[in-house]
Amino acid sequence: MKFRLKLLLLAMILILPCLAVAQEQDEPTIYVIKQGDTLWGLSERFIKDPRYWPNMWSKNSQITNPHVIYPGQKVRIFPDRLEFLPKDEGAAQPYKAPTAYQAAVAEPKVMAEIAKERTYSLRGSEGFILETGIKPAGIIVGINNNHNSAGDDDIVYTDIGRERGVKGGEKLSIFRKEGSVSHPVSNEILGDRITPLGTLQLTDIEKKTSRAIITRTYQEVTPGSYLLPVRENRQREIALKMPLRELKGYIVESYGGIVAISTGDIVYIDLGSMHGAEPGNMLYVVRDVTIDSSSTTGFTEKLPQELLGALVILETGNKTATALVVKSIDAIYKGDKLVSFPK
Secondary structure: HHHHHHHHHHHHHHHHHHHHHHHHHOEEEOOOOOOOOHHHHHHHHHOOOOOOOHHHHHOOHHHOOOOHOOOOOOEEEEOOEEEOOOOHHHHHHHOOOOOOHHHHHHHHHHHHHOOOOEOOOOOOOOOOEEEEEOOOOOEEEEEEEHOOEEEOOEEEEEOOHHHHHOOOOOOOEEEEEEEEEOOOOOOOOOEEEEEEEEEEEEEEEOOEOOOOOEEEOOOOOOOEEEEEEEOOOOOOOOEEEOOOOOOOEEEEEEHHHHOOOOOOEOOOOOOOOOOOOOOOOOOEEOOOOOOOOHOOOOOOOOOOOEEEEEEEEEEOOOOOOEEEEEEEEEOOOOOOOOEEEOO
16 A cells, blocks of 8 residues: 555655646737837747747737737737737736747747847948939049049049039938839839939039039949939938838839839838828738639639738838838739738
8 A cells, every 4th residue: 555655645746746747838928119129020939930020910800900019918928820909908917038949949038038129220322213293413424544434532523503503512311213103003104213322522514514522322323323412310320110000002113113012122002191101011912813714613702812921111202212122931922912001
């Protein structure tokens, strides 16, 4: 009898810690979304699979709206999945320290420290659409010593003179016109795709012309380059910002005219300040899914859209904007749709 009792006690000693560990691993950690967090960032950080985020997006009712990437939302972290808490439940849940399992698979500092605010850099060389009706301030008509191209500290000549109200010392941005941009759906001409080349400063002013010195270049400058007034704060950090209204649009062109667009590429979209778009707004790239009608009979329901990635607006014009693709899970193309609130 004593021997059996000892066996029972030994079994309890061995089993109870295992049960405790299992219970500990099943108990989820509650993580509070910090400024700069993204769906794919959470997937990569906690699940070690950045491609998990479309799965999380589709299976959690709490992420039908991109506001979840902003501070305050809470998420349950399991070993194999992430679940967003309902809004009311998330507000009431206290922060819990990570379990031993979660500490092993997650970065130790992630849940103990506030994540740094994620920002995106506007360098000034991304380009934009010079919208229809906006005219350049002038044109470079020649380069000193009849050279075909110019760089830093070279002398150039412009068609800007005293008749245009300049006195000398003015700074202008230099651009190259790459061609007109038409809307992929309406075929409306939105303007000209413009590539920044650098900046110059006017020095000697004549009645209709002027001499200038190039103060900075991104690419070589050639005769015929456009001149526009320097826009202040072109180089700055841009933080994510909640859209003030629902935004829907299209990718209308890409930097350099590349066909297959992916993470890190610059694109131009048909949403500007007149539509409520602002720098820092994140938009999802989606594509309609169609089925072969010959293989179905009487099926008329609209299928869920395919989620391709996301982009962040860097700079807005009136009707268009320049944006950075921050995530692509499949190839993105000119004409793909943009939404601020995916469904």
